[in-house]
Amino acid sequence: MPLPVQLVSNPVLPVTCHAWNADFTQLAFSPNNNEVHIVKFDIKTGAFTKLFVLTEHTHTVTAIDWAPKANRIVSCAQDRNAYVWTYDGTKWNPTLVILRINRAATCVRWSPNEDKFATGSGSRLISVSYFEKENDWWVSKHIKKPIRSTILSLHWHPNNVLIAAGSSDFKIRVFSGWVKEVESKKPEATVWGTKMPFGELMAEFGTSELGGGWVHGVAFSPSGNKLAYVAHDSSIAVIDAENNKAISSIATKDLPYRCVAWLGETNLVAAGHDYAPISFTFNGSLVYGAKIDVPVKKEDKTATAMAKFRTMDTKGTTDSTAVGVEVDSTHQNAISEIRVLNGNTFSTVGNDGQLVIWP
């Protein structure tokens, strides 16, 4: 049974991004404005208490990521900045990161070893930022070629070097984010290639010969050998690097998905504009699973004769579905982000201000 939690109410605002801490007791999220909220969260009951509201950003926060081991949060916003937040025991302190971008930042992710993070932006480049101890600040390097439009989604490969990026130029690319100041040794060869100097384009894929769409979400599988993506042409696909980078894609009947995540090496879940997560499996080829949702039956509100006449007057029908504004899925609006907690449990946040935990 999914556990829905209304994170934002009075007024109900969309939750655009969220991130969990190491033991899933705290949650950071943004209610579609320039604030980052941190709450203490009980994933069994869904009860939460507000801890902090971080207001360093001046424009809408677009993405948040929480590094579990180092306990640092990175947030990026439309004000072309990113902040790294560190906890000193009583409050969160921001450190500005010089991204050197001249458009909004769209997505941000810590690398698996949490020594650097990548930020996608509307400046048609990816900023890979690392901490320079001599000057005590965060410095960024840019990956520019051959990106031709806004980066919409990013995901790191488990080897801490490769970055998958989905862009609004309809392409999915795998870049090397190897930073010599931070890495202790050269990376080992993977199925994606052997030489990985910084900024090297390891692979590039288009969404479809028949057109294609903006790539909203990318995700490496836990081993890093498979790359899944979802695009605005209502497609979902998996690129199998072990199988000669073969693309197995499904053109679905649903509205486009906004995000995708792997639950293990063979199971995926995608969610988006259809308000409910869908499960997929990949065993050599991608197979559509099922919609993961329990329809919530809304009570019939037009029981009284007075109410029936009133709806007949105003709506022209006594059908109760024409009266309510509520949809019978758990999420009442599009889902914007998925985060995997552990095993098969994942959480989704959406434009209805809810966070739902799917066990």
Added chain:
Amino acid sequence: MADEAEISKSLNQINTESSSLISRGDFLRALQVALNNPAKNSKNQELKDLAANTIVAALSAVKEADIQKIIDALSQDERTQTMKYVYRGMGFGQNCNLLLKWHQALTDKDGVGVIMRTLVDTKV
């Protein structure tokens, strides 16, 4: 520009083949031949309009009762392409009644996904 000339020549061939298939009553083959055109690689709007006219002619020639049979015989990629040209045809403004029947049948088969694929296509 040399490509444009090749595309133009190939479109003319497809046009004549498709017209003859329509006059013989083989609407499925007429549609499939017309859909398999290279106009999407061209930057010339006239060539794209030429291709669209051929396909819409094939779509308009089909009787309403036969639409479902033809859709069942097309592959998913062909259905996606057909939907794109249904929208193009509605833009021309003729036979909209029949084109709406095509739209309904295609949506029943492929859901809103096929409409999304039509909306994101910049090359048709």
